[in-house]
Amino acid sequence: MNGSKDENRLRARNVRTAIILAFVALGFFLAVIANHWVNPAVIVDHWFPKWHW
């Protein structure tokens, strides 16, 4: 990390972008696993029982 100030700032920005994107990916993964317990179909059934999802 011996780059100029601008280079280091760019590297930091790149890492920030990557971390945000990695967390988005992780969020989708966890959302799918949680889907078993927080199933949208169950929620729809609860609020709109006549739909028979």
Added chain:
Amino acid sequence: MEAAHTPDTTHVHGHDAHAHHPTGIMRWLTTTNHKDIGTLYFIFVACMFLVGGLLAMTIRAELFSPGMQIVEPAFFNELTSMHGLIMIFSVIMPAFVAFANWQIPMMIGATDMAFPRMNNMSFWLLVSGGILMLGSFFAPGGANAAGWTMYAPLSEQMGPGMDMAIFAIHIMGVSSIMGSINIITTILNLRAPGMTMMKMPLFVWSWLITAYLLIAVIPVLAGAVTMLLFDRHFGTHFFNAAGGGDPVMYQHIFWFFGHPEVYIMILPGFGLISEVIPAFSRKPLFGYSSMVYALASIAILSFLVWAHHMFTVGMPAAAQLFFMYCTMLIAVPTGVKIFNWTATMWKGSLSFETPMLFAIGFIWVFMIGGFTGLILAVAPVDIQMQDTYYVVGHFHYVMVAASLFSMYAALYYWLPKWTGHMYDETLGKWHFWLSMIFFNIGFFPMHFLGLAGMPRRIPDYALQFTDLNRVVSIGAWGFGAAQILLLIVVVKCARGGAKAADKPWEGAQGLEWTIPSPAPYHSFETPPVVK
């Protein structure tokens, strides 16, 4: 994009003269150079395309006649399942990544990808995943035989080959997510000064949107197969009805990944075609901004249509209508794209070199695939045609011909830039015409087989399907054999041939044509300024 930029190519020559990178095998194992990694991706894709193609040829050999001739029924199921998995995860997706690696930094005026080491890791993870997937053929009980979709509960009953496929998907998924993060970061942060988002080449736009799709849906697939793994080995019952689970939930989750995945395999192709058509029409792309918005619309709509893959599982009419209309809505942005490509050609000074032939061929086959998709979107029709050869015909038009033809168009277009030599135009044209003719002989009759009621994924069939199946097999073998020409063209071009100019296509626009051919090891050490 207009070539309104002042690139600085002097640094390019200067640096390349003392490029300090390892040589020999270590160069390829440890490389962090986007061009080297792009080449590695292409080599991997070529090997896997050969394997996936051989599986397809065997499938067609078995289906040449009714009755069982070459393989056991159980092995036939492995062939169809693994053909799909290999072609999707080890051929089409990585092939677009190969183009992204080679082209994105050059097209946006960057030195390399944002995370070169992660780029290397993405590639070698992909190779590990590919080996694991192929290795599953040698596992006790054989490879995954539950289709590329690996539907539960069937996939919960198979041998260790299924576990290997699940782990392979995990590893390839990690590779894909790392690749996507790299591509998004590169595009967002490393564009040359003056290259605003709406000045980016369409291929870069298409990859930016595709990478976001990958980040959103690959974890969904990873979640689905993880739950499958837990059901298989750790006593959970996510998808096991006997334990209170729901097999249909697997289908919902899978296709929430699966439909955006279909667009992941075609959006970069749209980008490639949007580069090739203007170059050989000698006109700027018609409706640039509408092309960008159409790409984004297709990506957003892809999250709202997943259940059209599972109309037959039983769902309320309201849900069927919702998914049916959303699916039809996708025809609008897709129509915008077809219109714009045609309008770009309209009154252009057209020439028909191999890239342009493949680009026009792409429009033709993609339209057939698109229209049959529209027919399948109609719920009552789909319920009739679900799991028939009509569906097989439909998605091969979109994936084999459209995705592949877009890549061929781009390969011929950029080969002179990558190798520094012009390819053999005569062989290229032979490759196009043989591919186009044999592809249509092979896949068009599938629609009639499907309409007549031939189910997919079966090794044997009723006698009345024999004639058309023979035509399909001959077409498929011809198409497979025609790809040998591509190998010859690429190897010939890489080894020598007429020297390519820095910009061999007079109508080509973009930063990549401002650097020498072949592209130096390091390009744009000093960023060009785009006006």
